[in-house]
Amino acid sequence: MSAEADRGAARGERPRRGPAVRDAGFVPIEDYGVIGDGQSAALVACDGSVDWWTAPAMDSPPLFAAVLDPAAGGRFTLEPAVPYQASRRYLPHTNVLETTFSTRDGAVRVIDSVNQGVNGLLAWPELSREIQPQHGEVPMRWRVAPGSRFDTARARARHGDVPLLHCGELMAALVVEHAGEPRPGPGEFSGEFVARPGTNALLALVLDDRGPVVVPSPGTVRRRRELTESAWRTWCDTIPYDGPDRELVERSALALKLLTYAPTGAMAAAATTSLPERIGGDRNYDYRYCWIRDTSFVLESFIQLGLMQEVQATLTWMLNAIAPTAPEIHPFYTLHGSAAEDGDELSLRGYRDSAPVRHGNSAVDQPQWGNYGDLLECVWLAVDRSGTQLDADSGQLLSGLADRVCEIWTEPDCGIWELETRRHNTFSKVGCWVTLDRILRLADRGQVPARGRDRWQRERAAIRDWIDRKCWSQAKRAYTAWAGSDEPDAALLLLARTGFIEGRDPRFGRTVDAIRSELAEGPLLYRDTMLRKQEGAFVACSFWLVDALVRNGRPAEATEVWRGITAHASELGLFSEEIDPATGAFLGNVPQGLSHLSLISAACQLHDFGAS
Secondary structure (H helix, E strand, C coil): CCHHHHHHHHCCCCCCCCCCCCECCECCHHHCEEEECCCCEEEECCCCCEEEEECCCCCCCEEECCCCCCCCCEEEEEEECCCCEEEEEECCCCCCEEEEEECCCEEEEEEEEECCECCECCCCCEEEEEEEEEEECEEEEEEEEECCCCCCCCCEEEECCCEEEEECCEEEEEEEECCCCCEEECCEEEEEEEECCCCCEEEEEEEECCCCCCCCCHHHHHHHHHHHHHHHHHHHCCCCCCCCCHHHHHHHHHHHHHHEECCCCEECCECCECCCCCCCCCCCCECCCEEHHHHHHHHHHHHHHCCHHHHHHHHHHHHHHHCCCCCCCCCEECCCCCECCCCEEECCCCHHHCCCEEECCHHHHCCCCHHHHHHHHHHHHHHHHHCCCCCHHHHHHHHHHHHHHHHHCCCCECCCCCCCCCECEHHHHHHHHHHHHHHHHHHHCCCCCCCCHHHHHHHHHHHHHHHHHHCEECCCCEECCECCCCCCCHHHHHHHHHCCCCCCCHHHHHHHHHHHHHHEECCEECCCCCCCCCCCEEHHHHHHHHHHHHHCCCHHHHHHHHHHHHCCCCCCCCCCCEECCCCCCEECCCCEHHHHHHHHHHHHHHHHCCCC
């Protein structure tokens, strides 16, 4: 091993044999690192290519989208011009990415970040790429070539005093220092230089879609990158967790913080759209929205970690977003808090030819009764564990939602997995039970008007009786996916977590065993048998299994599953939505908020119950 490789190993980096192996221009999903500032998010491949950057906001059309179409999507490349090896890590306790390129004659580090300012968020997105030579000489090359921003613009390059790229209403200024003379091309800039110790180079993109773009000096960009590192580290200092796998839990918290849209407090389900659940399949969805279900789970995770400022901001966003559509609750809302619209299919190729590429999500109008329980659960947790006091309007809103559940719980819905077929889904009925259970608890605390108490109690009892009669399979000796079926559903691993059933109840233990028997591949689990041939194993379900086993009094089994699923994390500690059990390859959008918040919850369960 070379001296530089020894130094990389000491820093916790994992060496590579060479640059990213691109298959027809695509890299494995697990090879991406994510950077962001709480407004925009970018994916950086292990060969130094920024293949995705949604700016100025996470739900904006992307400036770079090579992850979905290497030829037409656009990218920002930066790598040695000679053969190399690469290793990567996040700078400790940050969302700032460091890639070390080692060649025969030298080594260079690239520090990638989306910068913040001295007072927090900048008024514009700023992507910084600082090149720090380590030893020897390394010839470097770079290219900035925006895509069509989802068929909305054609990039134009203008080289005056400052290299500028115009992409529709978006203007991008390129800041270059010691990185060669920018060469303009059709809608792009490129350059070459030799990296030598003693002279750090810099490339940065500064965007604005509202007017003139502010072009900072290289020194200002560097100072902001240092401020960004410091800000992430300061935030990490607020995480009191000291249980198993602290680094993985911290990385998950950092991923969730990055996915939280700072201007409103909404949390995007993922940073990307249309990364497929099966290669070549059409289950490719836009996850750059805020799901009520996921938000409830993330608030529970943040409460467990003691991150109360984030809890307050996100809870306020959620109540404000729901109010205009109440007593109807949509499955998800935009990051700005408005009702989402149906999606469009775009002309991009799709990741490894998995079409279509979608902008928007057609599940927006699906009936999903579990959302009511998700909302009431996170409100209850905020009140019970953090001392949150509800205002009168919020109390009226929540009481109205509970009344609505009394009317609709007997109707079929599309369920937690957003299937098109409407059924009497067991977990949706449990969500309705949770709604009424939590509204009664809130009424007991004087947080909501209690005018419907008698009705809420009657309907809560009726729902429990209905589930126990209709959703229990005598053949399987377990709760099943929907009324009258014998099909398993991994969502039922959360039954004890909701409080519907005690964790040590034998019925819950048998349900857990039935789910493992039919849906597990080692530590990985599919969501249900119907989706098994259409997608990979669903990462969150493995962490739900850890939670369920702990609650069922089986900590040794829980620890075994924990070790198995966490071994599937990427080299940077990230998870996508799904994993192919046959190959370990990531599937679906990345980083996936539900995967990371479920990791945090499972870790806290292991810690609280003394398992390790």
